[in-house]
Amino acid sequence: MYITVEISYYPLTENYDQPVFQLLDLLNNQPEITVESGTMSTLIRGEYDEVMQILNTSMKELMRNYPSVFNLKIANACELKEPK
Template sequence: MQLSVEISLYPLQDNYLSIIKWFIGRLDQYPDIQRITNGMSTQIGGDYDTVMALLATEMKASHENWGRGVFVCKFIPGGVNLDHSE
């Protein structure tokens, strides 16, 4: 089963842009997922279990490295075409 997730990260620190870029870079270490980022969020897609496992790992790493931060996520089971635009 496929899963798409829209993620917004709000680090509770002044250097928030570097933390967001760090997180996106971590997502890029997973060759089996698709990632698209725009000015408001990052969307990832792939196998349900793979996506959920990487989110658990990378969200935990973010909190361990940077402390408090807020993740806002939308989960779409079955996935969506991340390349679609109108």
């Protein structure tokens, strides 16, 4: 099943940009998924099991190192459509 995840990450640390960039690096280095970064959130697309495994590993790594808040929306009905 193909899914789209919208993720927002809020590291509760002074230098919050460092863990945000670390998360983006972890996600962008995964060829199984498509990552589209925005200013407020990031969209991740791919097969359910692959996306969830990557999120599990990435979020766990960051939560070991930083106090963190993640906000996720997961949908199987929001495929990317080509602009007209």
